[in-house]
Amino acid sequence: MIQFFAPDIAENPILPESDSQHAIRVLRLGVGDRVQVVDGKGNVYDCIIAEPHQKRTLLSIVDSRPQLPHWPFNITIAVAPTKHLDRMEWLIEKMVEIGFNRFVPLLCRHSERKELKIERLQKIAVSAMKQSLKATLPTIEPMTPISQFIKEQSAIESQKFVCYCSDEITERLVLAEQLQPLRDTTVLIGPEGDFSPDEISATLDSGFKAVTLGDTRLRTETAALYSLSTIHVVNQLSR
Template identity: 40%
Template sequence: MDLYFHTDLEPDVTNLEEEESRHLIKVLRKKEGDTFRLTNGKGMICKATILTANPKRCEVALSERETQQAPPPMALAIAPTKNMDRIEWLTEKAVEIGVEALYFFDSEHSERRVLKTDRLERKALSAMKQSLTAFLPRIEGLMSYEEMLEKAASYKGKYIAWIDEDVHDHLFDIADFEHSCIVLIGPEGDFTPEEVEKAKGAGITPVSLGNKRLRTETAALAALHTLSLLNR
């Protein structure tokens, strides 16, 4: 059954926003009495029954509420690429895999110094509904590298992916996902040695993602997939 989004699932009767109403009534041609599922993006899912099939303000009755158990926090911190399409693609795939938070930061070799998150948030919402999950990730950006290190401090497992011949430990072999985990991914030109030293000083462990040189968004997806395998 399709999944739709509404922020407040507490009332017995509520009205959907126009975008969701239009898709239900105009695109899917749902009628009064038809049912579907709603989530608030915070773990709750409920059954919704259409009372008034209005494409601008669909009225629904809510019932059969249930709350999904939240997975351990799995976060990604990344220096955004110059190509916005690649950032949007990564956001979609990260949500499908199950990321809890997406942080964007400015690195010395960054090619993008401005990032608007409006479209990314819409992409995340769409991906959440498509993958039938009940948790909408937090998206924050663009922050300084030092601010990112402060964010990372709250996670138990903290890793920075770095292409260096002295880094041999693969993320899969050393990641600790008992409580929470975050991986930092650098820009196309990678982190500078100074940035890696700052990360190590903040308790973040350098890791390898394999012996191939990956694009920024590919490395990010590889890291998240690795963590998701550890969190099965």
């Protein structure tokens, strides 16, 4: 099944340019063909092509329904982006497939990357959402200083974890063992050079639990994906 994306379909039943091109030029769909469209806000629309157009295909909505959420809680993953952008692009694709709600790129003391253009990451997220047949587009925030993120999180009722490499500060527990199912969850992953001691103290003071993902050394993007997988596995086991 191929799924299309039209964020404004409720007000304006038109396939945007890239999806119109794909439907009309690549797939050669025409008047009367059925297509499934999502709005990225959790809704699925069964449609019929009313007026095919390479840039603005007009749709006729036959039926619409909210997609049942794949996981009934909020997942926020905050990561200090890697030096190589392709590792972040890969991470976003995989995270969207597996499922999360909000990605926050963190600016840390030891960040190897201080700037991040999120437009390309957002495009990758749209593509992965369509490919994995989801109806909700996760939020990708702009680069956020870690102090600001911690402050914002202190107002949120969520179980919060910080993963880091240094053995110095406190005894760390394994994330899988600490996670409670069916609760909003936030996981923080540090930069390649790890969080600074000040940053770790600030997260712990703010209610984050220090955790490890196991006794193997993972790259930043692998740690982020493994922690997301851990959240889903723990929830699969709780059903």
